[in-house]
Amino acid sequence: MTVQELPGAAAYRPTPPPAWKPLTDPAPLLPDPEPYRVLGTDAVADVDPELLLRLYTELVRGRRYNAQATALTKQGRLAVYPSSTGQEACEIAAALVLEERDWLFPSYRDTLAAVARGLDPVEALTLLRGDRHTGYDPREHRIAPLCTPLATQLPHAVGLAHAARLKGDDVVALAMVGDGGTSEGDFHEALNFAAVWRAPVVFLVQNNGFAISVPLAKQTAAPSLAHKAVGYGMPGRLVDGNDAAAVHQVLGEAVARARSGGGPTLVEAVTYRMDAHTNADDATRYRVDSEVEAWRAHDPIRLLERELTGRGLLGDDGIEEARVAAERMAAALRERMNADPVLDPMDLFAHVYVEQTTQLREQAARLRVELEAEQGRHGHNDLEEGR
Amino acid sequence: MTTAAAPAGERTAKAKPATMAQALGRALRDSMAEDPTVHVLGEDVGTLGGVFRITDGLAKEFGEDRCTDTPLAEAGILGTAVGMAMYGLRPVVEMQFDAFAYPAFEQLISHVAKMRNRTAGAMPLPITVRVPYGGGIGGVEHHSDSSEAYYIATPGLHVVTPATVEDAYGLLRASIASDDPVVFLEPKRLYWSKADWSPEAPVAVEPIGRAVVRRPGRSATLITYGPSLPVCMEAAEAAVEEGWDLEVVDLRSLVPFDDETVAASVRRTGRAVVVHESSGFGGPGGEIAARVTERCFHHLEAPVLRVSGFDIPYPPPMQERHHLPGVDRVLDAVARLQWEAES
Ligand SMILES: Cc1ncc(C[n+]2csc(CCOP(=O)(O)OP(=O)(O)O)c2C)c(N)n1
Numbered sequence A: 001m002t003v004q005e006l007p008g009a010a011a012y013r014p015t016p017p018p019a020w021k022p023l024t025d026p027a028p029l030l031p032d033p034e035p036y037r038v039l040g041t042d043a044v045a046d047v048d049p050e051l052l053l054r055l056y057t058e059l060v061r062g063r064r065y066n067a068q069a070t071a072l073t074k075q076g077r078l079a080v081y082p083s084s085t086g087q088e089a090c091e092i093a094a095a096l097v098l099e100e101r102d103w104l105f106p107s108y109r110d111t112l113a114a115v116a117r118g119l120d121p122v123e124a125l126t127l128l129r130g131d132r133h134t135g136y137d138p139r140e141h142r143i144a145p146l147c148t149p150l151a152t153q154l155p156h157a158v159g160l161a162h163a164a165r166l167k168g169d170d171v172v173a174l175a176m177v178g179d180g181g182t183s184e185g186d187f188h189e190a191l192n193f194a195a196v197w198r199a200p201v202v203f204l205v206q207n208n209g210f211a212i213s214v215p216l217a218k219q220t221a222a223p224s225l226a227h228k229a230v231g232y233g234m235p236g237r238l239v240d241g242n243d244a245a246a247v248h249q250v251l252g253e254a255v256a257r258a259r260s261g262g263g264p265t266l267v268e269a270v271t272y273r274m275d276a277h278t279n280a281d282d283a284t285r286y287r288v289d290s291e292v293e294a295w296r297a298h299d300p301i302r303l304l305e306r307e308l309t310g311r312g313l314l315g316d317d318g319i320e321e322a323r324v325a326a327e328r329m330a331a332a333l334r335e336r337m338n339a340d341p342v343l344d345p346m347d348l349f350a351h352v353y354v355e356q357t358t359q360l361r362e363q364a365a366r367l368r369v370e371l372e373a374e375q376g377r378h379g380h381n382d383l384e385e386g387r
Numbered sequence B: 001m002t003t004a005a006a007p008a009g010e011r012t013a014k015a016k017p018a019t020m021a022q023a024l025g026r027a028l029r030d031s032m033a034e035d036p037t038v039h040v041l042g043e044d045v046g047t048l049g050g051v052f053r054i055t056d057g058l059a060k061e062f063g064e065d066r067c068t069d070t071p072l073a074e075a076g077i078l079g080t081a082v083g084m085a086m087y088g089l090r091p092v093v094e095m096q097f098d099a100f101a102y103p104a105f106e107q108l109i110s111h112v113a114k115m116r117n118r119t120a121g122a123m124p125l126p127i128t129v130r131v132p133y134g135g136g137i138g139g140v141e142h143h144s145d146s147s148e149a150y151y152i153a154t155p156g157l158h159v160v161t162p163a164t165v166e167d168a169y170g171l172l173r174a175s176i177a178s179d180d181p182v183v184f185l186e187p188k189r190l191y192w193s194k195a196d197w198s199p200e201a202p203v204a205v206e207p208i209g210r211a212v213v214r215r216p217g218r219s220a221t222l223i224t225y226g227p228s229l230p231v232c233m234e235a236a237e238a239a240v241e242e243g244w245d246l247e248v249v250d251l252r253s254l255v256p257f258d259d260e261t262v263a264a265s266v267r268r269t270g271r272a273v274v275v276h277e278s279s280g281f282g283g284p285g286g287e288i289a290a291r292v293t294e295r296c297f298h299h300l301e302a303p304v305l306r307v308s309g310f311d312i313p314y315p316p317p318m319q320e321r322h323h324l325p326g327v328d329r330v331l332d333a334v335a336r337l338q339w340e341a342e343s
Helices: A042-046 A049-074 A088-096 A111-116 A123-129 A153-166 A185-197 A228-232 A244-259 A289-296 A300-310 A316-338 A345-349 A358-384 B008-014 B020-034 B058-062 B074-086 B102-112 B148-152 B165-177 B226-240 B259-269 B284-299 B317-323 B327-336
Strands: A103-105 A173-178 A201-207 A236-240 A265-270 B038-042 B067-069 B090-094 B128-133 B158-160 B182-187 B212-215 B220-224 B246-250 B253-255 B272-279 B305-309
Touching (some): A049 A088, A049 A123, A049 A300, A088 A111, A088 A173, A088 A201, A088 A300, A103 A153, A111 A123, A153 A185, A185 A201, A185 A228, A228 A236, A244 A300, A345 A358, B020 B058, B020 B182, B074 B102, B102 B128, B128 B165, B148 B182, B148 B272, B148 B284, B158 B165, B182 B226, B212 B226, B212 B259, B220 B327, B226 B246, B226 B272, B259 B272, B272 B284, B272 B327, B284 B305
Parallel strands (some): A103 A173, B038 B067, B038 B090, B128 B182
Antiparallel strands (some): B158 B253
C-alpha cells in the first residue's frame, strides 16, 4: 500500500522543510553498467607502451611468485598461502599506481601487491610462513601489515589518509578488500567516514567471485559492488579486473582525484580466483570446471600478451626474458625460504608493551628456565660421554 | 600551535573545588595544548562537548580538526584512530557509554592491542580510548556496564581507572603520553565528585601502573578501584566502630597490575577483600584474589574474599542499588574474614 492509498493519507504526507534537498547528485557517482576495458579497445592507444611492458613483466613475475609460494606450502615451508593467480592485474596495478609516499593497505591475499611495491619477497611471506606476524616495518615501506580479519584495515586507511591531509601531506591510501569483505560492518564504516571526511583514499574491491565458497549472489543483492559507493556519496567505478591497463587507469584516476582533494573512490575490479581459496581449500566443492575454463580464456597475462604482441611491442625474446626473470626470482625465493628462520623465543615477550609488566617479566623468566632445562637435557648426553 | 590558549590567569580564576569531569577536560586540554599531535574524536565531542561535557570547549579552542565529531560508528572511530596513529598522531577516542564501545571491540582487540606486537615493535599505537563505565547514575539498559574484565583479558592494552579528581587528571595525562594503547575507564558516577583541586598547582603525572594506599590500616586490606573506592573508604570509616582498622588500596591501573603494593599491604594485614562493581564470575576480582593468594598465602589468616556486582545483566535503574556493592556488603565480607577465629 502506498502512502496515497491510505485513507486520509494526504493529511499525513510529509512536506519537506524548505532546507531539504539531496546533498549530492547521485548520477555522476554511478558506475557504468559494464566493466571498463582498455586492452583490445581504442583506448589502449593512449596508454604508454612502457607501462604496458612494465605491467606485463610484473604480471609474469607475480604469477610465478604465486606458483612458487603455493609449492612452498606443499614442502611445509609456508603455513598457508592464499594465491592471487588470476588476479595479478589488480595486485600489480594497485602497487604501481602509488607514489612512494603513498600507503598500501593489503588484505591477507595481497602479498603480490606488497612485493610489486618493492617489499622483499621473503619478508612479505613472514605472516604466512608463521615465524612472526609482520616481517617488515610498515612505516619504512608504507605498507600496512597484511590484514587477516576481513575489512578491518579499511578504516585504518581512512584514518591514515585523513591524518596525512591534516598534516598537509599529499599522501593517498589505497586499501584492498575482497567481495566477501564488503559485507562486513567495517567496510561500511570506512566508506562512510572516508566520504564524510573527503579523505584521500581509494578502495579497491577485488571481486573474484567467491568468499571461500560463497558466490557473490549470496553475498549481496546490489546491482554491483561499485554501486555501493553512491549511497556514501562517492563515485563507484567498475573495471575489468583482468585488464591490467584498465585497472591501472581507473585506479590512477581515483588516486589523482584523491590527491587533489576530490575525496575517495570505490573501485570494483571484476576478476576471478583461478586457484582455490588457499592451498588448504577444495574449490571443486563449490564451483564447476567450465566456469574456471571460461575465465582462463580471459586470463590477465594472455590479454596483455595478445595486446603487446599484436602491436609489435613484444616478441618471443621479450616473452622469454620475462619468463627467465620470473624464474630467477622464484629460484631465489625457494632458496631463501629453505633456510630455517632463527627464532628467539624470548621475543614473545619483547613487543607487548613499551615496558614489560611484572607478569610478563615473571612469565619470561619461567620460559627462560624451561629453555635452559631443554638445553640441559640436550647437554645430558655430553655428560654421559664423560665430559 | 594553540598553546597560548591556556592562559595561566584564566586557570587561577577558575581554581576552586573541581569535579572529576573538569579534571578530565583539563587533562585533555593541556595534552592538546602541549602536543599538536593529540587529536580527540568521537560522537558529539565537538559542539556539544560530549554527553558528559568532558570535551567541552576543545573544538572551539583547537578547531574541529583536533576535536572531531565523527559519524556514529564506534568501529569506524577506533579504526580510523588506528590509521591516524599509524601516521604519527595521538588519537584520544571517546566512547559515549560503556556498552556502546562493544562495536569497536574487533578494532580494539585485533588491531589496537596487537599492532606493536605484530610489527615487532616497529609500529606502536599511542591511542587512548576513554570509556565512561559503571552504574549508579540511574541509566537505562546499556548505560551502566562495567566492561573492565573484557579489556584486562586482552594482552597489549593498558587498563586504567581513576577514582579521584587528582588521578583523573594525572592518569589521563599519562595515558595520552603513553606509547602503548590505553583503555581509560572513567567511573561515570564519580564524574561529579569534587575535590579541592587547583589545576595551576603542580599535579603529579605518575607513570601508570602504580597502586596507592588511600587509607592505612592494620586489620585487613580492601583492594578496589574506580567507582568502588568511595564505598570502601566509607566502609573503612564505619568499620572503626567494630574494631576493624581497614587499609584501602586503590589500584588505579588494572593492567599493569601493581603486585608489589597490593602484596605488601596484604602481608601487613593478613586479610583481604576485593571490591568492584562488575560481576564476580570471570571478573577482575578472581584474578586479583588468585594473585594475592599466590603471593601472600603464608601471611593470610582467611581466604581472599570478593565483593562484586551480581552475575546478572546490569539491572534496571530502580533495582541497581541491590546490585551495586555498598558499604554493608563490604562490611559483611569484612566480618567473614574472622575465618580462623570461628573455625
Ligand atoms: C572477520 C572475518 N571473518 C571470517 C574470516 C574467515 N575468512 C577468511 S577469508 C574469507 C573469505 C573472504 O572472501 P573475500 O572477502 O571475497 O576475499 P577473497 O578471499 O576472495 O580474496 C573468510 C570468510 C576472516 N578472515 N575474517
